[in-house]
Amino acid sequence: MKSQLKVLIFTLFLFLNFSVAKAQHKADRNEKFKIGMAGYTYHKFDLERTLADMEANQVKYLCIKDFHLPFDSSDETIKEFHQKLADKGITGYAVGPIYMKTESEVDNAFDYAKRVGVKLIVGVPNRELLPYISEKVKAYDFKYAIHMHGPDIDLYPDADDIWSHVKDLDPRLGMCLDIGHTARNGKDPVADLEKYIDRIYDMHIKDVTGDTKDGKSIEIGRGILDIPAFVEMLRKTGYEGVCSLEHERNMDDPFSGIAESLGYFRGVIMATKN
Numbered sequence: 001m002k003s004q005l006k007v008l009i010f011t012l013f014l015f016l017n018f019s020v021a022k023a024q025h026k027a028d029r030n031e032k033f034k035i036g037m038a039g040y041t042y043h044k045f046d047l048e049r050t051l052a053d054m055e056a057n058q059v060k061y062l063c064i065k066d067f068h069l070p071f072d073s074s075d076e077t078i079k080e081f082h083q084k085l086a087d088k089g090i091t092g093y094a095v096g097p098i099y100m101k102t103e104s105e106v107d108n109a110f111d112y113a114k115r116v117g118v119k120l121i122v123g124v125p126n127r128e129l130l131p132y133i134s135e136k137v138k139a140y141d142f143k144y145a146i147h148m149h150g151p152d153i154d155l156y157p158d159a160d161d162i163w164s165h166v167k168d169l170d171p172r173l174g175m176c177l178d179i180g181h182t183a184r185n186g187k188d189p190v191a192d193l194e195k196y197i198d199r200i201y202d203m204h205i206k207d208v209t210g211d212t213k214d215g216k217s218i219e220i221g222r223g224i225l226d227i228p229a230f231v232e233m234l235r236k237t238g239y240e241g242v243c244s245l246e247h248e249r250n251m252d253d254p255f256s257g258i259a260e261s262l263g264y265f266r267g268v269i270m271a272t273k274n
Contacts, residue, residue, distance in 0.1 A: 028269055033239045035262070036061030036093065038204050038246035041254060043067055047084060053255055055088045057262050061242045063122060063202070064092045071112050078116055093242055094202060096122030097147040097176070103132055110136050122147050122176045122202055124155065127165055134169040143172045145201040150181030151213040158185045159192040159200075166199065174199035178246070180206035183225055184215040190229045197237040204246040205230075205265065217248035219257045221264035231268050 028035045037059050042050040047068045054062065062085065069081050069092075085092055095118055098109045106129055113121050122145045125133055137144050146166070148156045156162050159182065162175045177200050179189035193200065207223030208215040220227060234243070245265075247258050 028266055031235070031269065033234050034061050034242045035059055035265070036063060036242040036244040037258075038063050038244040039065030039068060040097070041245065041247045041251075041258065044251055047081070051084060051088045051090060053258065054090055057259055059245075059262065060089060061091055061093045061244070063094045063096060063242070063244050064116065064118070065096070066098070066112075069095075069116065071108060073115075075115065082117070092116065092118060094118050094120035094122055094145075096145075098123050100125040100129060100133075102126075103129065106133055106136060110140055110142065113142065114140065119143060120145060120201060124149075127155070130165055130169060130173070134166075134173050137170050137172040141172075143174065143201045145174055145176035147176045147204075148178050148181050148185075150178070150184040152181070152184075158182055158187045159196050160187070163196060163199065171199070174201045176200075176202040176204060178204040178206070179225060179230065180204070180208045180215075180217060180223075180246075183208050183211050184213060186211055190226060190233045193230070193233045193239070194237055197239060200239065200241070202241055203239075203243045205243045205261075206246050206248065207261070219247075219249065219264070220245075220261035221268075227265065227268050228272050231265075231272050 037054055039062060043065065050068065082092065095113050095116055098121065100106050100109055100123055106125065109121055109123065120143045124147050133144055146156055146162050148158050148162060150157055159175055159177060166173045175196065177189065177193060182189040182192055205220065207218050207220040207225050209218050209223050211224060245258065245261055247254050247261055249257050
């Protein structure tokens with residue numbers, strides 16, 4: 001049964017990846033969750049190249065990074081930025097990840113998000129800033145998703161760690177579940193999705209080659225993650241946010257890997273529909 005499912009997923013991937021762009025988008029448009037792109041994927045490319053690739057892959061949601069829209073952008077620049085996205089049918093749904101080491105940097109991040117016109121910040125704050133951020137999300141009525149980094153750095157390795165620091169703070173302060181880093185830290189992203197759904201406000205989807213620090217980012221479907229089980233859990237939990245692909249392989253020329261990952265993920269969505 002498992003081998004048959006893999007064959008079906010691969011067949012659907014080929015259909016999705018090589019047919020017209022609108023057919024690619026059919027897979028996810030009827031789900032509660034959305035498919036997006038983490039801006040970091042395109043950190044070596046300008047906004048025009050980024051939007052062209054997203055348009056080709058029929059991805060409608062972008063988490064905005066400051067190399068595409070600097071923190072000190074004027075209101076006119078922000079307006080022009082959103083118009084460029086709108087021309088491609090794309091919405092900037094959040095900003096980040098943004099690293100924050102001082103209260104001043106927290107203030108700047110919230111001001112930036114407000115001027116950009118989003119209500120979700122993906123951030124990596126020093127832990128001592130969390131009570132201050134809790135007060136900020138109350139004042140702004142924003143959601144704040146802490147990004148996890150697996151075993152790479154001590155700060156926020158996984159969902160368990162983030163929960164231990166935010167459980168007694170404002171419920172709008174939660175996490176960005178990175179399924180690849182979760183696996184690299186020896187945890188199960190499917191179980192974490194179910195356990196922490198009430199505090200998951202964003203997701204980074206990817207695949208990895210192993211469940212240790214040595215695990216590397218790879219195209220979705222080629223690694224160790226159980227993507228069908230993950231998609232089923234997205235449905236079971238009713239997650240309504242964005243699953244943003246953060247592709248971190250061959251970043252000088254990531255475009256075929258992006259298309260393959262999106263095609264496989266959408267193939268799984270179609271193959272697992274009841």
